[in-house]
Amino acid sequence: MDILFLGTGSAWRLPEYSCGCMICKKMNELDEERTRTSIQITTSRRILIDPGPDLLTHMNRYHMELPDLVLITHEHGDHCLGLDELLVFKRALKRNDWTPIPVYATEITWRIVEERFGYLIGSLVEKRLCQSGVTISVGDTEIIPFKTFHGPTAKGAVGYVIRQMNDDSVHCKSLIYTSDFAEIETVIPQMYGADVLVIQSHWLNEPVENRPFHMSLQTALSFVEKWKPTKEIFLVHISGGDQVLGDPQNNTVKKIQPKEPMKDPMSNAVYSVPLCQEDWDVLVKKISIDYSIPCRMTVPRDGDIFSI
Ligand SMILES: [Zn+2]
Numbered sequence: 001m002d003i004l005f006l007g008t009g010s011a012w013r014l015p016e017y018s019c020g021c022m023i024c025k026k027m028n029e030l031d032e033e034r035t036r037t038s039i040q041i042t043t044s045r046r047i048l049i050d051p052g053p054d055l056l057t058h059m060n061r062y063h064m065e066l067p068d069l070v071l072i073t074h075e076h077g078d079h080c081l082g083l084d085e086l087l088v089f090k091r092a093l094k095r096n097d098w099t100p101i102p103v104y105a106t107e108i109t110w111r112i113v114e115e116r117f118g119y120l121i122g123s124l125v126e127k128r129l130c131q132s133g134v135t136i137s138v139g140d141t142e143i144i145p146f147k148t149f150h151g152p153t154a155k156g157a158v159g160y161v162i163r164q165m166n167d168d169s170v171h172c173k174s175l176i177y178t179s180d181f182a183e184i185e186t187v188i189p190q191m192y193g194a195d196v197l198v199i200q201s202h203w204l205n206e207p208v209e210n211r212p213f214h215m216s217l218q219t220a221l222s223f224v225e226k227w228k229p230t231k232e233i234f235l236v237h238i239s240g241g242d243q244v245l246g247d248p249q250n251n252t253v254k255k256i257q258p259k260e261p262m263k264d265p266m267s268n269a270v271y272s273v274p275l276c277q278e279d280w281d282v283l284v285k286k287i288s289i290d291y292s293i294p295c296r297m298t299v300p301r302d303g304d305i306f307s308i
């Protein structure tokens with residue numbers, strides 16, 4: 001199973017347009033960028049999760065090929081607005097050589113996606129409904145959606161467990177993709193002991209009021225503890241929304257006050273909010289030790305590839 005991180009940022013990309021906060025400034029200085037979070041998983045099938053508004057950029061950067069299927073986690077723009085870009089794959093083929101790409105989402109999510117992209121159904125994409133807890137089998141791959149809570153504007157939100165089965169049909173390589181969420185509504189047995197967990201670290205610290213219904217690294221650790229992934233934890237959907245000590249931009253809408261900032265459990269010192277990739281690398285390594293994380297935990301860069 002190959003995992004390609006197409007994008008690792010939140011809905012507004014990082015650095016954000018016109019933002020002068022310390023995180024955006026530092027990233028601009030270092031020429032760092034996180035496009036909207038999206039991922040490609042390759043088993044015997046090429047699976048694209050969340051074709052967001054940066055899809056064309058991702059296609060160009062990573063020389064992407066036609067996906068065998070697409071999974072949409074929820075209807076927010078940063079997770080589905082790139083659907084139109086897939087049309088170039090059809091345009092490059094002879095008239096009768098095209099088969100619409102199966103696109104999976106829940107019925108509630110499809111209702112919204114169809115209002116915007118209904119004209120693509122039947123010609124570019126094939127509308128496929130998925131249901132929490134019901135397995136989709138494609139070749140050697142099983143995909144199991146699970147219901148998540150991401151607030152009232154994404155009522156059909158799901159994450160996906162993806163399992164690539166071995167020839168014995170018992171053992172597998174497995175990955176949990178949570179996407180945007182604040183709570184898990186349906187836990188499925190396949191979530192325990194997966195090889196890989198891809199989870200939001202929208203903020204480092206859980207905010208006083210989690211209104212956009214996202215996941216902080218601070219809270220994500222409780223899911224790590226419950227599900228016990230065995231090989232890799234990847235933190236994505238990085239937003240730059242944490243307040244940074246001394247940042248004059250801390251009073252902007254983007255910045256959210258922490259409830260009780262994360263601390264080193266031994267010294268009780270509050271962790272510094274990371275500004276750039278190197279800061280994330282150092283901090284996440286330290287948190288992994290301080291909180292006895294059972295496997296490697298990292299913040300991938302856009303374009304990082306991992307194989308399990
Ligand atoms: Zn999002």
Ligand SMILES: [Zn+2]
Pocket residue numbers: 074076150154180
């Ligand atoms: Zn969202």
